[in-house]
Amino acid sequence: MRILRSLLLGVLLVPFHLQAAQVEIHQPWLKETIPGSENGAAYLTLTNTGSEPLTLVGASTAAARLTEIHHHRMADGMMIMEQLPELILPVGEPVVFQPGGHHLMLFGISQPFKPGDTVDFVLQFSDGNEVTFTADVRSIHD
Secondary structure, eight states, rough: HHHHHHHHHHHHHHOOOOOOOOOOEEEEEEOOTTTTOOOOEEEHHHHHHHSSEEEEEEEOOTTTEEEEEEEEEEEETTTEEEEOOEEEOOOOOEEEEEESSSEEEEESSSSSOOOEEEEEEEEEESSSSSEEEEEEEETTOO
């Protein structure tokens, strides 16, 4: 019993450091939902302010059944969209999510997004850290 107590006390005294991902999020937004659509996309700029590259491995929102990291690229003269299993955020270099480029693709949205709404998101990183942010919904005419 004394050994178990000593062991537990030793574990409690070991410093425990869980540092949040060092990332700045700028101008997060979504366009309002196109009538009849159950999907959407979110845009933002991420800047890694840490000293090591960060790896974004996922995103989620309660406003959609599924959220994936996507990007557009040209293939055989056609623009295609594809899922990215991860996205490296280099130190100090902004990574822009914008129409026609990187974006967070939302599938199965629970309610249409309207201008003035806000949507909460969580970004997941390979080191286990998570970062939350809120995006504003803009008009499809903006």
